Amino acid sequence: MDEHGLVSREFTHRYVLPEDTLPRSVSSTLSPDGVLTITAPKKPSPSAPNERIVPIAVQGGPTPLPVQHEP
Template sequence: GRGELARGGSSGTSNLVAEGDKVQVILDVQQFSPNEITVKTVENTVVVEGKHEEKQDEHGYISRHFIRRYMLPRDVEVNNITSSLSSDGVLTITAPKRVQQIEGGERSVPIVQTGVPAVKQAPGQETSIKIEQQN
């Protein structure tokens, strides 16, 4: 919702959030319509451009143009970047991180706990045999 971003002036707020397995750029572009915004990647930067042609308002003609460049971390999958625009004019660009490659070709494999036994115990195997002592 609107409360998430502090709106500052007409320049629009933006921030870059790195969390876990992805990096997100969040940018306020409410003055622009979707067809006036372009998002592209140049090497490991994301370039966001917004452009209004001249429009008339009560003060005369106005045109707006901005370019923002965001340096991305080296471990981001540039080819898999996606962007979305919310109805209230917040552009979110999501860049997934590459699976961590550890030096030497090692890779840690996550262990998934299934919660079920792999081998069903044979009946009677688990019961301990009690030896009754006779007096």
């Protein structure tokens, strides 16, 4: 600490980003207790050509069990 109460520290550590990340979207945060968190979002995965989204309708009650008839 100097006469103005300033503390400065520096370190360098390099990592290779995985191929499936977006380099321009990398972000970092430094917490008050000195924990550095680096976030690198993944690229969106390409959809399969036959893929489609099927909506799911939620019903109000439980599904009834099938009735078994005795021979």
